Amino acid sequence: MKRVYLDASVVIVRLFGQEREAKRYAYILRLFEAIDEDRIAAIISIYTLQEICLFCRDRLAVVNPAKVAWLALRELAQHDLTMAPLLTRMEKMVHSRTFKIRDASDQPHAICAYLHNCDAIVAYDDHFKDVDHIISYLRPEELLVHLDK
Numbered sequence: 001m002k003r004v005y006l007d008a009s010v011v012i013v014r015l016f017g018q019e020r021e022a023k024r025y026a027y028i029l030r031l032f033e034a035i036d037e038d039r040i041a042a043i044i045s046i047y048t049l050q051e052i053c054l055f056c057r058d059r060l061a062v063v064n065p066a067k068v069a070w071l072a073l074r075e076l077a078q079h080d081l082t083m084a085p086l087l088t089r090m091e092k093m094v095h096s097r098t099f100k101i102r103d104a105s106d107q108p109h110a111i112c113a114y115l116h117n118c119d120a121i122v123a124y125d126d127h128f129k130d131v132d133h134i135i136s137y138l139r140p141e142e143l144l145v146h147l148d149k
Helices: 008-016 022-036 046-059 065-076 089-096 104-115 126-131 140-148
Strands: 002-006 040-045 081-084 120-122 136-138
Touching: 002 104, 002 140, 008 022, 008 046, 008 065, 022 040, 022 140, 040 046, 040 104, 046 065, 046 104, 089 104, 104 120, 104 126, 120 140, 126 136, 136 140
Parallel strands: 002 040, 002 120, 040 081, 120 136
Antiparallel strands: none
C-alpha cells in the first residue's frame, strides 16, 4: 500500500473547496475515498492542523473562525488518517540542510513526510518540486492515476 503525506493545500480544498475549487475537490474526494477504503495510507501533521486554523482565521468571512476550524478538524477526524507530531528541534536541525525549499513554511511538511516513510507528498503546491529528488511530489489527480493502475 502506498503511503502519502497530505499537504494542507489538499486538506483545505477537501474541507472548504467544494464550490470554489470544484474540479480539485472532485479529485480530492476520490482520494479520501481511497484512504477510507484502505487503498492508500495517508498522513497529516500538526502543521496541517495549524494551517487549517490560520485559513479559517485569515481567509473565511465568518463570525467565529475558531468554531469553524474546530468543526473542520472534527470532519477531518472522521477519516482514516495518521497524525504526525511536530518535529523535534534535532529533527529540524538535521534535516533542514537536506530539505531546501523556497517557501520555508513547506519545509516541516517535507521533513515529516520523509521521517514517516511516505512515498510521496500530495499537494497543490509546486514548492515541493524543490525536494522531488528526495521524496516524490504528486498532485491528487496524479496519485489517482497510479492507484487506478
